[in-house]
Amino acid sequence: MGNILTKIIDEKEIEVARLKETGLKGEALQVTRPSLVEQLRTAASMSVIAEIKRASPSKGEINLDVNPVEQALTYERNGATAISVLTDEKFFKGRIEDLQQVSQHVAIPRLCKDFMVDEIQIDRAYESGATVILLIVAALSQERLQALYTYAKQKGLDVLTEVHDEEELERALAIDAEIIGINNRNLKTFEVDLAVTERLASRLDSNRHLIISESGIKTVADVERVKKAGARGILVGETLMQAADLPETLKQFQLTL
Ligand SMILES: O=C(O)c1ccccc1NCC(=O)[C@H](O)[C@H](O)COP(=O)(O)O
Secondary structure (H helix, E strand, O other): OOHHHHHHHHHHHHHHHHHHHHOOOOOOOOOOOOOHHHHHHHOOEOEEEEEEOOEEOOOEEOOOOOOHHHHHHHHHHOOOOEEEEEOOOOOOOOOHHHHHHHHOOOOOOEEEEOOOOOHHHHHHHHHOOOOEEEEEHHHOOHHHHHHHHHHHHHOOOEEEEEEOOHHHHHHHHHOOOOEEEEEOEOOOOOOEOOHHHHHHHOOOOOOOOEEEEEOOOOOHHHHHHHHHHOOOEEEEOHHHHOOOOHHHHHHHHOOEO
16 A cells, blocks of 8 residues: 555544544435436436545645535536545545535535545445445455445445556456546556556446546546546546636536547
């Protein structure tokens, strides 16, 4: 595991211990819970999973003053398929309350974008209105990956299983992951290369697996490139958080498939 990911996961173990001590509310938000899988399978255009991202380890501050609900509503009104909410506080300056608020205002799927190592985080994501969780293959043993995947599916959540190389892709296929996120960002070096999507997607059957290209998407040409590689969706943070004309950028990214 790379440096920053190791640091983040160490921090998550502490967070999980704290969560277990304080416990959860025990009641889930009463919100609609649409299926991301269904939306991805039936979409005629590139699905955009639009992210609420205040800051990141690689970029520092991105948009600290964002109002998550306003941002999510702008995403939804301009055709985003789903909203990704970064809920990690220490490294991304997010918060679980962002997800709770966004979930109460938008009807499209919500991804709880965090570093899951324990079932209690999945329970908290569900209570907070998430319909999708992220599992990062590089952060989990195969046994934990399988256990968390099964647990989330049993709760009715969709799972975005994230990979960055061939070995991780094999591990995602071994758990029969349906939505595969190919992260173009190397979490050890922060280098971003869309060729990662091209390389890994070429090993997948894009009719069977729902491929999402994650990170570093800045232009329509980038979207064209990952679409050609077989992606049905893109996960975009920084570009949308800093767009001069957000509605226009978002619409331009929804290329016909
Ligand atoms: O973005 C980072 O610096 C980062 C560092 C360590 C672990 C994860 C990280 N990012 C999480 C993501 O997956 C991205 O937020 C997401 O793919 C959107 O990326 P971008 O469009 O490049 O903001």
